[in-house]
Amino acid sequence: MGPVERIQDNFARFLDSDIWHSFRTSPVTVVATVLAVVMIVAAVIAPLITPQDPFDPASLDLLDAFTAPVWTEDGLWRFPLGTDDQGRDLYSAILYGSRISIGVGFASVILSIIIGVTLGLIAGYVGGTTDAVIMRIADVQISFPALLVALLLNGVLRSVLPGSSHETLALVVIIFSIGMSIWPQFARTVRGSTMVEKSKEYVQAARVIGLSSRAIMFRHVLPNVMGPVLVIGTINLAIAVLLEATLSFLGVGVPPTEPSLGTLIRIGQDFLFSGEWWIVIFPGVFLALLVLSVNLLGDWLRDALNPKLR
Amino acid sequence: MIAFVIRRLFQALLVMLVVALIGFTMFRYVGDPVAQMVGQDTSLEDRAKLRQDLGLNDPVPLQFARFIGNTVQGKFGISYRIGRPVDELLADRLPATLELSLLAALFAIVVGVPLGVYTGLYPRRWLSHVFLTVSLIGISLPTFVIGILLILLFGVTLGWLPTFGRGETVDIGLWDTGLLTVSGWQSIIMPAFTLGMFQLALIMRLVRSEMLEVLRTDFVKFARARGLSNRAVHFGHALKNTLVPVITITGLQVGSLIAFAIITETVFQWPGMGLLFLQAIQFVDIPVMSTYLILVAFIFVAINLVVDLLYYVVDPRLRVERSGGGH
Numbered sequence: 001m002g003p004v005e006r007i008q009d010n011f012a013r014f015l016d017s018d019i020w021h022s023f024r025t026s027p028v029t030v031v032a033t034v035l036a037v038v039m040i041v042a043a044v045i046a047p048l049i050t051p052q053d054p055f056d057p058a059s060l061d062l063l064d065a066f067t068a069p070v071w072t073e074d075g076l077w078r079f080p081l082g083t084d085d086q087g088r089d090l091y092s093a094i095l096y097g098s099r100i101s102i103g104v105g106f107a108s109v110i111l112s113i114i115i116g117v118t119l120g121l122i123a124g125y126v127g128g129t130t131d132a133v134i135m136r137i138a139d140v141q142i143s144f145p146a147l148l149v150a151l152l153l154n155g156v157l158r159s160v161l162p163g164s165s166h167e168t169l170a171l172v173v174i175i176f177s178i179g180m181s182i183w184p185q186f187a188r189t190v191r192g193s194t195m196v197e198k199s200k201e202y203v204q205a206a207r208v209i210g211l212s213s214r215a216i217m218f219r220h221v222l223p224n225v226m227g228p229v230l231v232i233g234t235i236n237l238a239i240a241v242l243l244e245a246t247l248s249f250l251g252v253g254v255p256p257t258e259p260s261l262g263t264l265i266r267i268g269q270d271f272l273f274s275g276e277w278w279i280v281i282f283p284g285v286f287l288a289l290l291v292l293s294v295n296l297l298g299d300w301l302r303d304a305l306n307p308k309l310r
Numbered sequence: 311m312i313a314f315v316i317r318r319l320f321q322a323l324l325v326m327l328v329v330a331l332i333g334f335t336m337f338r339y340v341g342d343p344v345a346q347m348v349g350q351d352t353s354l355e356d357r358a359k360l361r362q363d364l365g366l367n368d369p370v371p372l373q374f375a376r377f378i379g380n381t382v383q384g385k386f387g388i389s390y391r392i393g394r395p396v397d398e399l400l401a402d403r404l405p406a407t408l409e410l411s412l413l414a415a416l417f418a419i420v421v422g423v424p425l426g427v428y429t430g431l432y433p434r435r436w437l438s439h440v441f442l443t444v445s446l447i448g449i450s451l452p453t454f455v456i457g458i459l460l461i462l463l464f465g466v467t468l469g470w471l472p473t474f475g476r477g478e479t480v481d482i483g484l485w486d487t488g489l490l491t492v493s494g495w496q497s498i499i500m501p502a503f504t505l506g507m508f509q510l511a512l513i514m515r516l517v518r519s520e521m522l523e524v525l526r527t528d529f530v531k532f533a534r535a536r537g538l539s540n541r542a543v544h545f546g547h548a549l550k551n552t553l554v555p556v557i558t559i560t561g562l563q564v565g566s567l568i569a570f571a572i573i574t575e576t577v578f579q580w581p582g583m584g585l586l587f588l589q590a591i592q593f594v595d596i597p598v599m600s601t602y603l604i605l606v607a608f609i610f611v612a613i614n615l616v617v618d619l620l621y622y623v624v625d626p627r628l629r630v631e632r633s634g635g636g637h
Contacts, residue, residue: 140325143610145566147573155591155599159340242452249454250576252591265454269577272462273473281462284455292450 022304032296039290043098050092055258069278082278093264094286100260104175105241109233111179116186117229124194125217138184149181150243154252170255178243182236189232193225231305235298238291245287261287318618322611329607333600334377340596381604387597396601400583405486406476407582411567413498414506419560422510426517431544448511453570457504457577464500472497474579505574509563516559520552561617565610
């Protein structure tokens with residue numbers, strides 16, 4: 001079988017599978033997926049579909065400040081969702097902001113998967129004291145809300161790093177804070193499935209032919225325990241995006257020069273009382289829709305892959 | 311039972327020690343405590359003297375022991391930013407946060423459990439779908455967006471409720487309460503709703519899924535076969551058996567309420583501990599940060615302990631298993 005046929009074959013099998021059927025028959029999931037994909041794609045190609053670069057001060061005109069959305073009396077077609085206090089087009093700002101939000105979200109989930117899966121794999125495979133130490137740490141951490149852990153890590157990191165590097169390292173700091181605050185979930189799941197896999201025959205066979213523990217763990221056990229990680233990863237993407245938005249809203253997240261959705265909401269909050277509601281509402285709605293659709297997708301994935309519920 | 315309690319107490323103590331170590335490390339090694347406490351023009355001799363007075367030249371284990379001793383006595387040092395003892399600052403702020411969190415928890419339980427039972431018993435009714443959809447939105451809407459929407463609607467557009475602060479408070483001994491005045495109640499409605507919304511959705515979905523699972527079990531079928539009334543089956547058999555996870559999650563959620571209060575307090579400028587902590591982070595005010603960490607950890611550990619002990623009361627199976635002398 002050539003590679004093309006193999007792909008076609010796999011695709012046909014996918015179309016024939018339970019999962020595809022469950023997906024197709026759940027309109028909410030289809031809508032949520034379409035919405036999530038559209039939002040993520042729009043964020044990625046933001047420079048191509050927005051009229052201005054909201055981060056470039058040269059493209060802003062203060063005279064445009066506080067333009068209302070287009071369907072109100074004072075609206076302009078140039079600014080479909082209105083502008084903020086600096087004359088930034090909100091539509092552009094939201095897409096550019098969601099770029100940062102989604103980017104930070106993905107990066108922190110990937111970081112937490114790397115940390116969590118590695119530690120979970122080691123804990124489950126090696127067992128004994130190593131297992132006890134790793135899982136105790138995970139237990140303690142998981143009993144604190146991720147927001148608190150992220151805030152603390154953020155605070156400590158910012159106080160350790162010299163002041164001049166805050167702006168440049170802000171993204172790294174926030175990705176690290178979020179990633180480190182959600183790894184225990186992955187570690188727990190992977191440890192559980194690793195302990196199941198460990199006693200299976202293929203692992204014993206690999207041991208008999210003299211493979212190193214590391215090779216067995218990462219080449220043989222790892223692929224078999226990644227399934228649930230995908231589900232938790234999807235749910236945690238929503239959590240990570242929310243965490244980033246929250247940290248930025250609280251003023252300890254990404255620097256104001258590159259506003260994410262949370263920063264936009266933080267800025268917009270100042271104009272609640274003066275009547276410029278659109279500055280805060282649109283980024284808020286966008287963020288909520290993004291999190292909602294990823295959540296729905298994660299919920300469906302969890303149910304679809306859970307044999308207990310079939 | 312006693313062995314279990316002792317083991318849990320020991321674990322709790324260990325966690326607190328670890329947290330204290332983190333707090334101590336932050337205090338001792340993040341920045342120089344002496345440089346933070348004195349002005350620019352303090353001479354080197356004065357600094358050295360202060361260093362000696364603070365005991366920063368002693369062996370590190372001794373310093374840690376002293377740190378723990380001070381913490382147990384409630385002496386948390388002096389805030390770098392405000393220049394007042396941290397315990398005073400926190401004592402000022404604690405009532406505001408606790409009143410907010412407890413009211414939010416109460417709201418979440420009182421509304422969440424009945425909604426969960428309803429949606430669990432009648433999963434196909436349209437009202438259940440409405441509740442579920444709303445709860446999903448409640449989970450997905452960020453806390454601060456809910457708060458801002460509420461402010462916009464009830465504070466700005468309708469002008470019914472105050473949008474920031476606690477309103478008038480009454481000092482009753484050690485406690486500074488806002489729950490005895492009309493303006494205090496008006497002020498707490500929106501923050502408590504905002505804070506409780508997420509927990510409400512969580513509790514409701516949890517009760518629902520537990521109910522669905524329990525209703526499918528054999529003992530519920532048997533209860534029905536015995537001709538028990540719906541009421542007895544639903545509340546006596548089904549709901550009772552959903553309580554273990556509900557108690558755990560709700561208990562643990564009280565802790566996260568205190569953490570999420572940071573957001574709510576920021577949105578509504580609620581003068582609680584969360585706001586203090588957030589300002590401490592922005593100004594790298596280490597004594598306040600580490601004290602908040604230790605205090606919140608203490609609350610968490612205490613709640614965890616109580617929840618674990620409650621298990622015993624609620625779930626007789628646990629008692630049997632343990633007293634049977636292990637497996």
